[in-house]
Amino acid sequence: xxxxxxxxxxxxxxxxxQLADVWGYRGYxxxxxxxxxxxxxxxxxxxxxxxxxxxxxxxxxxxxGDLLRWEGEQGHQNDQRIVAAKxxxxxxxxxxxxxxxxxxxxxxxxxxxxxxxxxxxxxxFLLKLADTP
Numbered sequence: 740x741x742x743x744x745x746x747x748x749x750x751x752x753x754x755x756x757q758l759a760d761v762w763g764y765r766g767y768x769x770x771x772x773x774x775x776x777x778x779x780x781x782x783x784x785x786x787x788x789x790x791x792x793x794x795x796x797x798x799x800x801x802x803x804g805d806l807l808r809w810e811g812e813q814g815h816q817n818d819q820r821i822v823a824a825k826x827x828x829x830x831x832x833x834x835x836x837x838x839x840x841x842x843x844x845x846x847x848x849x850x851x852x853x854x855x856x857x858x859x860x861x862x863x864f865l866l867k868l869a870d871t872p
Contacts (some may be wrong), residue, residue, distance in 0.1 A: 742777040750868040752842040774817045781829045789837045805868040810861035818862045
């Protein structure tokens with residue numbers, strides 16, 4: 740079942756398990772990390788938590804108005820794909836929460852405004868949200 744955003748209004752709140760149910764996954768393990776790219780899809784889905792528990796990697800992420808400051812994955816698996824998303828016809832969708840363990844708010848689609856690709860630390864991105872709740 741392809742991932743769809745038809746049932747996800749911008750500004751709505753979701754747990755990962757609720758999204759798994761909506762998207763037809765048995766569990767949320769497929770998207771338990773910060774970046775999820777559904778097989779065969781043209782979506783890049785970011786799950787961003789501003790405050791992280793002490794034993795988690797302390798990425799410097801934050802939301803200010805319609806701008807998301809986001810650090811990419813330590814392993815840089817999706818950095819290039821995120822930078823080239825618009826050119827490649829892919830959509831970046833953002834789920835954001837201020838506190839760990841609280842539901843995510845679906846913020847809609849975003850486009851990369853600036854990026855700094857780094858080798859020894861997480862790359863830095865500035866994303867502009869297309870739809871602000």
